[in-house]
Amino acid sequence: MFLTREEEKMLDGESGEGVQRAMEIVVALGKIYNAENLVEINSVQVAGVSYKNLGDAGIQFLEEWADKGGRVSVKTTLNPAGMDLENWKRLGFKEEFAKKQLKVIEAFKKMGISPVCTCTPYLIGNLPKFGEHIAWSESSAVSFANSVIGARTNREGGPSALAAAISGRTANYGFHLNEKRMAELVFNVNAKVNDFSDFGALGNIIGRIAKNKVPYITGIKDSNQDNLKVLGASMAASGAVALYHIDKVTPEAKNNNMIKDSAERIVIESLEEGYNNLNSDVNEIDFVSIGCPHASVEELKKIAEHVKGKKLKAELWITTSKYVHEKAKEYVKIIEESEGKVLNDTCLVVAPVEDFGFKNLATNSGKAAFYAPSHSKLNVRFGTLEKCINAALTGRW
Amino acid sequence: MIIKGRIIKEGKVEGEAIVSSEPIGFFGGIEPDTGVVIEKGHTLEGKSIRGKILVFPTGKGSTVGSYILYRLKKNNVAPIGIINEECEPIVAVGAIISDIPCVDKIKINKIKTGDKIKIEGENVIIE
Numbered sequence: 001m002f003l004t005r006e007e008e009k010m011l012d013g014e015s016g017e018g019v020q021r022a023m024e025i026v027v028a029l030g031k032i033y034n035a036e037n038l039v040e041i042n043s044v045q046v047a048g049v050s051y052k053n054l055g056d057a058g059i060q061f062l063e064e065w066a067d068k069g070g071r072v073s074v075k076t077t078l079n080p081a082g083m084d085l086e087n088w089k090r091l092g093f094k095e096e097f098a099k100k101q102l103k104v105i106e107a108f109k110k111m112g113i114s115p116v117c118t119c120t121p122y123l124i125g126n127l128p129k130f131g132e133h134i135a136w137s138e139s140s141a142v143s144f145a146n147s148v149i150g151a152r153t154n155r156e157g158g159p160s161a162l163a164a165a166i167s168g169r170t171a172n173y174g175f176h177l178n179e180k181r182m183a184e185l186v187f188n189v190n191a192k193v194n195d196f197s198d199f200g201a202l203g204n205i206i207g208r209i210a211k212n213k214v215p216y217i218t219g220i221k222d223s224n225q226d227n228l229k230v231l232g233a234s235m236a237a238s239g240a241v242a243l244y245h246i247d248k249v250t251p252e253a254k255n256n257n258m259i260k261d262s263a264e265r266i267v268i269e270s271l272e273e274g275y276n277n278l279n280s281d282v283n284e285i286d287f288v289s290i291g292c293p294h295a296s297v298e299e300l301k302k303i304a305e306h307v308k309g310k311k312l313k314a315e316l317w318i319t320t321s322k323y324v325h326e327k328a329k330e331y332v333k334i335i336e337e338s339e340g341k342v343l344n345d346t347c348l349v350v351a352p353v354e355d356f357g358f359k360n361l362a363t364n365s366g367k368a369a370f371y372a373p374s375h376s377k378l379n380v381r382f383g384t385l386e387k388c389i390n391a392a393l394t395g396r397w
Numbered sequence: 398m399i400i401k402g403r404i405i406k407e408g409k410v411e412g413e414a415i416v417s418s419e420p421i422g423f424f425g426g427i428e429p430d431t432g433v434v435i436e437k438g439h440t441l442e443g444k445s446i447r448g449k450i451l452v453f454p455t456g457k458g459s460t461v462g463s464y465i466l467y468r469l470k471k472n473n474v475a476p477i478g479i480i481n482e483e484c485e486p487i488v489a490v491g492a493i494i495s496d497i498p499c500v501d502k503i504k505i506n507k508i509k510t511g512d513k514i515k516i517e518g519e520n521v522i523i524e
Contacts, residue, residue: 021494028493032489057429060471061464157486
């Protein structure tokens with residue numbers, strides 16, 4: 001693999017141990033994937049922030065790297081943590097967990113990362129440009145950046161994303177290369193795809209078939225940024241889809257042929273299978289979770305309209321970033337008056353939800369519905385936002 | 398015998414080999430406090446990798462595995478070196494953050510459990 005003189009020096013430790021470790025990781029991954037060289041990057045999303053996933057070894061690892069002088073050199077944002085970093089006590093998170101989580105955040109701060117934790121960095125100012133090389137982890141954000149923005153990233157892991165942030169580089173392989181961005185499967189969707197949850201159900205079906213291949217989707221007539229966000233998140237959960245194209249919608253598919261000649265074609269007539277995969281048969285609901293990926297201002301507005309002036313029977317969590325929370329204050333107030341909770345910095349997938357004793361979850365997120373049974377030991381009902389909010393009001397599905 | 402491989406994590410180390418013919422997943426596969434292989438039905442089940450040069454074809458499983466290697470190291474029960482046929486990102490990142498010398502592109506059927514071996518940069522030396 002070709003390295004510039006500057007990169008050789010970084011690898012030899014001339015810029016300190018923190019940078020050396022970062023270069024070792026970036027170069028090792030380049031070797032493994034036969035990259036010809038490294039590319040400079042300007043944007044990183046780091047996953048592996050929740051103490052629930054990192055454990056004590058993860059804290060030690062981050063602290064050690066920070067002590068060795070690991071400092072980020074490009075715009076870097078963090079994935080959700082295991083709790084709301086400010087309001088954890090009021091929201092019922094355990095002190096023992098909170099202490100550890102705050103240690104994680106301290107280590108990241110020492111590395112120069114501001115503690116804004118979200119899976120939708122593109123909504124809070126970490127918005128790469130079309131064609132730009134970036135290094136992101138967080139499967140739903142990777143999918144959004146590659147597909148909806150047209151930036152270029154592989155599915156980085158926590159340590160490799162940090163290594164990229166510190167070295168300012170990533171290895172040039174996979175989705176950084178034109179030919180790897182071509183679709184190998186074409187999905188012709190004849191089913192009606194309207195609601196947010198329809199996109200989640202569709203994503204579940206496509207992800208299971210596509211696994212880690214690039215799908216090209218036709219037949220989607222109406223979509224917006226929030227829909228594409230959940231479609232990608234759901235595909236990246238049931239499969240490992242890092243990039244998708246939608247005919248006449250996503251930027252690369254607008255101007256170029258993005259379908260390989262050898263691509264297989266698959267027709268989707270109904271979303272029923274996707275809904276079935278994500279639903280159990282429970283009817284009592286004690287917990288409703290919205291905001292996976294993190295809710296936008298528009299979503300908070302819709303929820304506020306549904307719950308205004310009513311009292312909830314089930315616990316309602318809406319997870320979002322602090323930034324969106326601030327922008328949607330008037331809606332948050334309405335939701336809180338109905339005893340709904342708006343949590344910043346965290347989400348259902350990485351919070352220690354099992355500590356709260358919930359049994360049956362309703363969600364409109366294909367990703368949350370996919371992970372909740374295994375990660376949080378919950379029975380799940382998956383459906384439209386209206387159905388979920390209705391379940392929060394009545395305690396029944 | 399000297400076999401030339403590819404450096405994943407540079408280093409020099411000497412010890413006894415423990416060889417697995419099948420891939421190893423560190424997360425859920427190895428007990429982080431003892432270094433004992435706990436994956437049911439694994440060829441190394443019940444054996445300790447502590448202080449050995451661990452030889453296996455490639456890694457598998459969850460990416461959290463990188464942190465398990467790190468934990469093994471902090472608990473002083475990690476392997477002292479790693480030899481793979483094809484290293485993948487979980488093991489590569491784990492070896493680098495844990496300072497464990499690691500070489501790949503090695504035909505591992507040349508090495509047997511109990512062999513005295515050395516890793517010196519890109520070379521694996523079997524005595």
